Amino acid sequence: MGKESSPHIGIYGVANAGKSTLLNRLTGQQSAIVSPQAGTTADPVRRSFEIAGYGPVVFIDTAGIDDTASELGRLRVRKTWQTLTEVDLAIVLLVGSEPSPAERHLLDTVRANDVPALVLPERAANLSTDEILRRVRESMPESSQSVPPFFGERPIAAGDVLVFVCPIDSAAPAGRLILPQVQALRAALDARAVAVTVQPPQLPEALEMYAPRLVVTDSQAFREVVAMVGKHRPRTEVTSFSVLLAEQKGDKAVYTEGLKAVDVLKPGDRVLIIENCSHQATCDDIGRAKIPGWLREYTGVGDLRFTFVSGRDPLPAELYAVPGYFALAVQCGGCVSTRRMIQSRIHAARRSGVPITNYGMLIRKLQVRG
């Protein structure tokens, strides 16, 4: 499990409550700048840390939620609120023994986002670092520890052969694999399975030689790969990296239901494409170019209107304000995100009555006409 999948813990409070001081105390590093000047912490600061007796986590130090005097301050506060969609636990650092009105608003907002809170009064000044870490361990929700296995319910055993199909085309990053491929490879090694990695042209040979129990392909090659497997090893399951991520971090039942909306798309409908990374050329290309093209082709509807969200950016305000504003939302696999972040995006779509599905499941439908 990489750090992107580790539980995330946000540190919240008013300006100068001592949030950055607390991060430095907890991690034993001078990672965050501490100063008496409000607004010292601008963008949320993320620090990986291994909590003894628990495991790896990512702490996020945030800007004070009362930093609203300037436009820049309001931007910082907005970034702080955005982190509530990805954290598994909120440490709320109070200045006094009881919450002030601003701190009460903070606690309400944390609760409204369904994030469990660990409230530390009086700047946690009277608590030892070990005691704070003990309380953090105790407050972590169980859900943050039980990320489903990468291969889902598939019984992958030691010695099983898996074939990974990774096209190296112009959209592939130079000199490396993309994160879902790396994660799949690691999960295969953890299972003591035998992982064979090929580009599509080498797949028939790999199928003949290794008789794999599972073929996992990049979504883009789905159609091609299904055809090859159907010809050479018709009983072998084919899935995609994105579908595996959909099962692990998303909600397969919700996504399956969401897929039905594809068949009733009509002219003028809006489609929301949610990609959680903003740096992977492949995802960008799939979300911004390929999916819109394939959707138009499959539905025969030319004037679908697409809205794109990338990285940790918030979902568009219209999603919340106008029920049914979007006819469909499509979420990427979320390889760089916490499970909690994907779950909160699914909840946001559902609360607004917008059907939501996933990149891989949608591409499979559009390509294989399933």
Ligand SMILES: Nc1nc2c(ncn2[C@@H]2O[C@H](COP(=O)(O)OP(=O)(O)O)[C@@H](O)[C@H]2O)c(=O)[nH]1
């Ligand atoms: N008296 C006191 N001062 C503190 C405490 N924690 C932090 N400070 C000071 O308060 C100021 C703001 O701390 P900082 O960690 O930057 O606060 P942040 O804005 O919440 O990140 C700094 O001058 C710290 O040295 C504390 O527990 N007691």
Ligand SMILES: [Mg+2]
């Ligand atoms: Mg700070």
